[in-house]
Amino acid sequence: MSQPRPRQPGERAFTLALLALSLFLLYQAYTISGFSAVSSPGVFPMVAAGVMVLSLAAVLVRERGRPDPAGFVRQVTPPVLLGSIVLIVGLMVTLEPAGFVAAAGGFLFATILFLQRGRPVRAALVAAVAVVAIYVVFRIGFQVVLPEAGWM
Numbered sequence: 001m002s003q004p005r006p007r008q009p010g011e012r013a014f015t016l017a018l019l020a021l022s023l024f025l026l027y028q029a030y031t032i033s034g035f036s037a038v039s040s041p042g043v044f045p046m047v048a049a050g051v052m053v054l055s056l057a058a059v060l061v062r063e064r065g066r067p068d069p070a071g072f073v074r075q076v077t078p079p080v081l082l083g084s085i086v087l088i089v090g091l092m093v094t095l096e097p098a099g100f101v102a103a104a105g106g107f108l109f110a111t112i113l114f115l116q117r118g119r120p121v122r123a124a125l126v127a128a129v130a131v132v133a134i135y136v137v138f139r140i141g142f143q144v145v146l147p148e149a150g151w152m
Contacts, residue, residue: 007066009075015059022052080115087111099149105131 026049032042069075091107098106108127113120138144 007063007069009069009072012060012063012068015056015063019053019056019060022049022056025049026053083114084111087114095147097150100146101131101135102149103147104134 026046029042029045029049032045033040034042035046037043087107087110090110091103094103094106105127108130109123112123112126116123135146139146
């Protein structure tokens with residue numbers, strides 16, 4: 001007899017998230033017209049969402065005894081992902097006060113430097129060329145108003 005398949009990282013959390021979404025969709029389907037008649041507009045969406053809820057509940061019941069794999073956080077959120085998230089949040093925070101050119105240039109420089117693990121001259125060159133190209137295409141070509149520095 002074959003061994004049961006090991007649980008994958010994030011499998012239980014993903015199933016729970018899908019179950020929560022399915023319950024929300026079931027509620028939304030019910031708000032369309034309630035369950036006043038079999039031919040009412042909300043019946044098909046309610047049946048579809050109900051099948052999703054029952055299927056996901058069956059998966060959770062079937063998989064309840066299997067342990068989660070070791071190293072879940074390391075496999076689901078590797079350092080590169082966490083570093084990228086920090087850099088994106090930094091871009092969001094600095095975009096309005098520093099303006100597009102400075103914020104995007106700093107973001108691209110830091111991101112390239114982080115992903116290449118060094119090479120600051122190359123990172124600065126690539127970031128500068130990219131920001132100039134974006135500025136020319138969007139500001140001059142398409143005439144899109146890009147955020148300017150709020151402290152100037």
